[in-house]
Amino acid sequence: EPEVTQTPSHQVTQMGQEVILRCVPISNHLYFYWYRQILGQKVEFLVSFYNNEISEKSEIFDDQFSVERPDGSNFTLKIRSTKLEDSAMYFCASSVWDRVFEGYGNQPQHFGDGTRLSIL
Amino acid sequence: DAKTTQPPSMDCAEGRAANLPCNHSTISGNEYVYWYRQIHSQGPQYIIHGLKNNETNEMASLIITEDRKSSTLILPHATLRDTAVYYCIVRVWGGSQGNLIFGKGTKLSVKP
Numbered sequence: 001e002p003e004v005t006q007t008p009s010h011q012v013t014q015m016g017q018e019v020i021l022r023c024v025p026i027s028n029h030l031y032f033y034w035y036r037q038i039l040g041q042k043v044e045f046l047v048s049f050y051n052n053e054i055s056e057k058s059e060i061f062d063d064q065f066s067v068e069r070p071d072g073s074n075f076t077l078k079i080r081s082t083k084l085e086d087s088a089m090y091f092c093a094s095s096v097w098d099r100v101f102e103g104y105g106n107q108p109q110h111f112g113d114g115t116r117l118s119i120l
Numbered sequence: 121d122a123k124t125t126q127p128p129s130m131d132c133a134e135g136r137a138a139n140l141p142c143n144h145s146t147i148s149g150n151e152y153v154y155w156y157r158q159i160h161s162q163g164p165q166y167i168i169h170g171l172k173n174n175e176t177n178e179m180a181s182l183i184i185t186e187d188r189k190s191s192t193l194i195l196p197h198a199t200l201r202d203t204a205v206y207y208c209i210v211r212v213w214g215g216s217q218g219n220l221i222f223g224k225g226t227k228l229s230v231k232p
Contacts, residue, residue, distance in 0.1 A: 004163075031218065043164060043207075045219035056219065091163045095218075106152045106171070106213040109220060111163035 002026045004112035006092050012118045013082050021077045021115045023092030032075045033093040033109060034067065036060070043091065049075065082119045089114040122223030123147065124208045129227045132202075138195040140226050142208030145189040151212050153184060154220070155193045157204040164207065164222070167193065198230045 005024045013019045025032050034046040048055040049067050066078045075094075079086055091114045098105025125143040132138040144153065154169040168175055168182045170191075175182040181194040195202055207225040211218075 033219065035220075037161075042224060043158070043220075043222040045221065048218050058219070089161060093163075106169065106211075108154060108166040108169055110166055113163045114161075 004092055004094055004110055006090075006112035006115050008115060009113070010116045010118070012120065015084055015119050016081050019079050019082055019117065021079075021090050021092075021117070023075045023077075023112060024073050025075055025092065025094030026096075026110060027073070028096060029094035029110075030097045031055075031095045031107075031109075032067075032069070033095075034077045035091045035093065035111075036088040037091065037114075038085075038088045046077070046090075079117075082117075084119050087117060087119045089116050122221050123151075123210050124223055126206070126208055126223065126226045128224065129229070131229050131231055132195075132198045134200060134230055134232050135197055138193075138198040138202065138228060138230070140193040140195075140206050140208075140228065141190065142193070143190045144208070144210050147188050147210050148212070151210045153182065153188075153191050154209045154211060155180070155182065156207045156209065156220075156222075157202075158207070158225070159201075159204040167206075198228075200230050200232065202228065203230045204228060 007022045032049040037043045045058050047057040047061045064080050068076050091111050093109040093111045095107045095109045098107045155167040156164040158164045170182045184191045205225040205227050209220050
């Protein structure tokens, strides 16, 4: 069964450094998402991306964050100047285009196993 | 905030059915009910979703009440590998808000 893959599984970075988290969504999916989960807390939405632009973003997704689909397969999350509070699990998700509803419709999102980001 | 209410934890004996309830009394007519689970900090795993009819797949069954204000996820024969946090989420189909809003979920412990 196709799956969302994320690399690296664990990233350790010094505070203030830039970090790029990588995701390969499922190949025929057109909607892409990033979520994060701080240890012991809820999974939180960061951003969604469709047709090479951000569809929506949460208040967490400030100017330090950016997303990109640099080629036909990768979807990346960049944090420009990391802070201690950015330490979390970051999950990528993707979903298909729903032909009936002509959008994401009711199609479920499928998640990768995440990247654990540790800021020192 | 999440629009659903779930018990924080439940236990289930291995081999028995696990019935996980969810209350979504303010659900709108264009909102689907989704269930995900998260096994020990892995990524959330999609289980099933439905609008108003009961649904079944290879993983589970979803029973939605007629008034749609609550639902139950049924794992027919729970195994130790089903120990996880289970999330019930409502989401509008096809609108501008495609993101999932996770609550705290129900921590299901399947015991031998």
